[in-house]
Amino acid sequence: MANIGNRNTTEGYSITRPPLFDNLPFDFWKTRMSTFLQSTDYRMWMLIQEGYSPPSREINGIKTEVAFTEWTFDERDLAQLNAKCLNCFFCALKSEDYMRVSTCKTGKEIWDKLCITYEGTNEVKQTRLNFLLHDYELFRMKPHESISVMYTRFTQIVTSLHALGKELLNYEKVNKILRCLPSSYDAKITAISESKDLNTYSIDNLLGSLIAYEQGVNQRNLDAGEKKKEKTIALRAHK
Template sequence: MDFAFSEEEVAIDEGLGNPKLCRNPGPGLYSHGPPFTSTPHILQQHEALSARELDHIFPIIDPKAKPATNHKVMVNSSNSSHMEGFSIDRPPFFSGNDYFYWKNRMTWFLKSMDLWDVIEDGPYIPTKIENGVVVSKPKQEWDEFDRKKIQLNARVIHCLYCAIDRNEYNHICQCKSAKDIWRWLEIIHEGNNKVKESKINILMRSYELFFMKDDESIVEMFTRFTNIINELQALGKVYTEYEKVMKILRSLPKKWEIKVTVIQEAKDLTKLPLEELIGSLMAYEITMKSRQQVEDMKKKSIIFKASIIDKEEEEASEEDEDLALIIRKIKKFIKCEKNKEKKFYPKKDSQKKELSNVENRRKT
């Protein structure tokens, strides 16, 4: 069968997911492909021929099948920060929230690109020695090495511009070096030395008052603990491994007292890594949960047996009450019958008494 379409028109575009013949060559809604739904209309003869050929080229295997991709999903360059995790060459995006998290990620990103020296040392300035004095080189005397070193500052500035939103850009757009940009972001989100000291005091108090909650798991507790430690470390306050281990052990509730005692006696806490401590506590937590489940099952079985016994006793007591009620009704019935006899035969009883009295008189 000869088709009315060329091979170029039938070829599927991998970027758009549909063949060229499905796109309207002119401007409009369908210039990049067919719509997901369309309004039916009466086909002309040439349109009907094209439709039959399309049905033959692209047969519908399952009419009820859902589309493999979401036709409504549109990629917006302004929201590209949400896709940053898919590329190791894309800097982490900062929108003004959680600066400590972004700062740490951005630091390692720049180090991985061999650009961190520009942040620490500032932009490279070509120099030369004249009459025993170090002076700046004029631009006309720059060599290839000088140009590459100067270009590094522009590369880092470009990375930082790509990693921040418009509000953050407004804060640092006047800076001429990557080092100044980094310093201004630190001042804005961390503050000066006095502000840092105040934040450190607040976090240190949270550290000192830290304890594990009753309804909290080891992982949840450790997550809260590391958040405090990381923020303190970002502000320059660092705790040793031993201090962290001791703080974790002191923060555990009373039900962990046996485990804490065992760890203190069996381990050298000055050499105990924090991850080993957390692993030991997590293993003990699993053991406690399994024991608790066994105890709960035992309690449920005891309660179930007790409920069965109570039910049987209730049924027996109900039977006894029913029997007692029947006996009471029988007694009441007999009593009623006796009262009826007395009411219907009172004369006979009086005549019997008179005859007995007369006989007694005769005998006397």
């Protein structure tokens, strides 16, 4: 997965500006963009989901678009929301992607075209989902890896699964994290399992507990190393 820890992750951190899609993993940007649209006006997100059609009337059995002057207040409001959707996308996309979608008339058209471009067809997405689920099942903490680094890798997989429609419940993630830890964490795993209800124990509390345990172990190892070093120096001094 591409590295997201660069300037692009902060480029669009604004409550008034859409997140810039520039060398970011699509699933990362997709989540940010959907959240931005929902927070701006949730009706914009509904237009992305359901689509938008210009106002029309059925005259003599034929559906005909009507002039702007005949639009109702609600119809003008929906048209304005669709225009805002278009503007959000056009402000967020680099020139290459803008050219792909510049002829689209609705936010849904742009969203669907970007999803097909970067995620592929449903068959391609299902294949990618299967690979990610495989990565999730085999996920393990690496030797000499910190809890924070391990959790970052874990979150990237979970985020990618979310972007493809696979939601993992909190208790599933908590249990997976506990199962991925090496044997050196067995005592901590047992303590958490016996003292906490894993069905309600939050992933944030688990992470904090594991980091605190890791720091304690590291400090004890450091102290033991210092004592061993001092003992070695003392023995050499007496020779």
